[in-house]
Structure formats: C-alpha cells, structure tokens
Amino acid sequence: MNLGILLNKHVEKLHGEREGVCVLCGNKGRGFSINKVVSGNFTAWEFLNAGTIFCETCASSYKEQKLRRKSWIANQNEIIYFKNDDAEHYLFNPLEPPFFIHIAKKGQKQTWLSLFNVPAYNKNAYMFSYENFNYGIYFEKNKAKKYLDLIKFLLKKKVVKSELYQGIFKSKTWEKALKESYEEKLFEAKEYSQNPLWMVMVDVARI
Numbered sequence: 147m148n149l150g151i152l153l154n155k156h157v158e159k160l161h162g163e164r165e166g167v168c169v170l171c172g173n174k175g176r177g178f179s180i181n182k183v184v185s186g187n188f189t190a191w192e193f194l195n196a197g198t199i200f201c202e203t204c205a206s207s208y209k210e211q212k213l214r215r216k217s218w219i220a221n222q223n224e225i226i227y228f229k230n231d232d233a234e235h236y237l238f239n240p241l242e243p244p245f246f247i248h249i250a251k252k253g254q255k256q257t258w259l260s261l262f263n264v265p266a267y268n269k270n271a272y273m274f275s276y277e278n279f280n281y282g283i284y285f286e287k288n289k290a291k292k293y294l295d296l297i298k299f300l301l302k303k304k305v306v307k308s309e310l311y312q313g314i315f316k317s318k319t320w321e322k323a324l325k326e327s328y329e330e331k332l333f334e335a336k337e338y339s340q341n342p343l344w345m346v347m348v349d350v351a352r353i
Contacts, residue, residue: 147244148263150203156225157210159202166199170208170262177201183208192280193259208256215253221245233350234294237274237285243267247274249346255280276346283342293338293347300331301353310348313339 148171162176169180170193177199184200200208207213216227221241228236233249240247244265248258258275261282266272273282297310303322309315313336315323323329338344 147265148204149246149258149265150201150207150262152222152244152246152265153207153210153213153220153225154203155222156220157206157213160206160209162199162202162205164199166201167197168199168201168204169194169197170204170259171201172197172263173201175201175203178205190256190259193256193262204262208259213248213258214256215250217248217250219245219247230350231352234352237290237350238287240266240269240272243269245272247272249274249276249350251277253277257281276342276349278345278349279342283346285343290343290347293341293344294351296331296335296338297344297348297351298353299328300335301351303328305332305335307348307351310335311339311345313337 150171163178165176167174168177172195179199183205212227217230217233218225218227219236219241221244224241230249236247244267246258246265255277257277257280260280261273261275264273264282266274270287272285274285276283300310305319309319315332320329320332323332
C-alpha cells in the first residue's frame with residue numbers, strides 16, 4: 147500500500163507512455179518521464195527515489211493540485227478536504243485505516259510526498275504530513291492530548307501562539323503566570339516547544 151493506491155479512486159486517471167521504474171513507489175510499470183510530470187519549479191527532489199518514470203498511479207496523485215493546496219484526509223473509500231479549523235478533529239478522529247492526513251499551510255509544498263509509502267494503519271499512533279516540515283510528524287494520541295490540554299489552558303490565559311510555538315515568553319506573560327500561580331505551566335510548555343508534534347498542536351488548537 148502507498149498513497150498512490152490509497153488516493154487512486156479520488157484523482158483523475160492518467161495513462162502512461164513508457165515503461166520504467168517509478169521514482170515514488172519504486173514499482174515497475176507504465177508511466178511518464180519525470181520531466182513531463184514535474185515542473186521547473188519542483189523543489190521536492192529529496193522525496194524521490196532512484197527511478198526513470200512516474201508510474202500512472204503516482205503521477206495521477208501527484209498531478210492533483212488540490213492535494214497540494216488544501217488540507218485533507220483520505221482512505222481508499224473517501225477523501226475529505228478540510229479547513230485548518232477542523233485539523234484537530236481529524237487528527238484525533240481519523241478515517242478507518244489505512245488512511246493519510248496532510249495539513250497544508252500556504253498550499254505550496256507537497257510535503258506529503260515524504261511519506262508516500264507510509265500510510266497510517268493505527269488511529270492512535272501514525273505519521274502525518276504538515277507543510278511547514280519537510281519530514282513526517284509522528285502522532286501519538288495520548289501525548290497529543292496532553293500537549294493540546296496544556297496549550298488550550300495557556301491560550302485561555304491569553305498566552306499568544308507565537309510564544310507557545312517558540313517557548314519564549316514575554317515578561318508580562320511571566321508576571322501574569324506568577325500572579326495567578328500557573329508559572330509551572332509555562333516551564334512545561336517551554337520544555338515541549340522544540341517538539342514537532344507540539345508545534346503542530348499549537349497551530350491547530352482552537353478555543
């Protein structure tokens with residue numbers, strides 16, 4: 147199973163022109179020359195493997211622009227494009243496995259290609275793609291819930307997301323925390339701030 151197969155029902159089918167080895171899935175088959183599939187602006191070369199073509203299945207997924215521009219969750223039966231206000235919901239309540247989740251930011255980078263051969267099989271522990279990182283993020287449900295509870299607590303205390311993301315808090319943030327006796331929460335957030343899953347939870351958290 148790979149994302150080309152997972153997404154096969156949800157994208158327009160392309161018909162290949164030549165035989166070769168696919169640079170995404172690694173399978174032998176019919177497809178297209180690499181230069182015919184990617185544009186001159188392509189920047190995700192590090193996600194490709196040794197090969198001579200994009201196979202029909204992988205090219206069909208790669209060429210679907212909505213997969214780059216929007217956040218989505220998919221399994222073989224359905225694909226849902228969602229707004230990032232709903233990202234928290236889908237991370238904690240994904241579709242039936244195998245599935246995959248991609249969270250877009252500017253809709254410019256196809257970082258989901260980094261996990262092309264890594265669909266998710268466990269709803270509580272899986273890899274997902276987040277456009278701001280050129281590598282997959284490991285979602286552990288219990289850890290993510292712990293992070294999210296802390297983030298929402300601090301957001302309700304008017305701590306801004308940029309502080310939570312960086313783990314660097316302004317003087318007035320510390321003063322308020324000391325006054326209201328939750329300064330240990332800031333220390334805890336500071337400890338988590340360099341963790342990629344924490345950063346994603348900060349981004350998707352809504353109160």
